[in-house]
Amino acid sequence: MKYVLMIYSSPASWNALSQQDRDRVGREHAALGEELRESGEWVGGNALADPSRSVAVRVRGDVVTATDGPFAEVKEHIAGYYVVECETLDRAVEIAAKMPDSKLCHVEVRPVMRPGGLEM
Numbered sequence: 001m002k003y004v005l006m007i008y009s010s011p012a013s014w015n016a017l018s019q020q021d022r023d024r025v026g027r028e029h030a031a032l033g034e035e036l037r038e039s040g041e042w043v044g045g046n047a048l049a050d051p052s053r054s055v056a057v058r059v060r061g062d063v064v065t066a067t068d069g070p071f072a073e074v075k076e077h078i079a080g081y082y083v084v085e086c087e088t089l090d091r092a093v094e095i096a097a098k099m100p101d102s103k104l105c106h107v108e109v110r111p112v113m114r115p116g117g118l119e120m
Helices: 011-015 019-039 089-098
Strands: 002-009 042-047 055-060 063-068 077-085 106-111
Touching: 002 011, 002 089, 019 042, 019 077, 019 089, 077 089, 089 106
Parallel strands: none
Antiparallel strands: 002 077, 002 106, 042 077, 055 063
């Protein structure tokens, strides 16, 4: 089964970290990524740009509207994601708990759906 592990962050929690702690977070992500590649559970993942760089697209009738962010005053935003393939939800939660972000803000684990609505 495939799962997306969405990394939530907040400017307050990230800005409170020293450069040394930020570097540690990066090293922990690299080590976990290597562990998941070795186990065959890694599918992919990336960090995401700041929400101020995003664009919201809406179609109403035949009118397409693209609006630059930020869109709302939020305390947290999705800062990145992992996609893993593992046997159980419990294993996906175990992986999420190893992510440094689970100690800073939180990580959401969500099953990936196939185009007919079935989980992958």
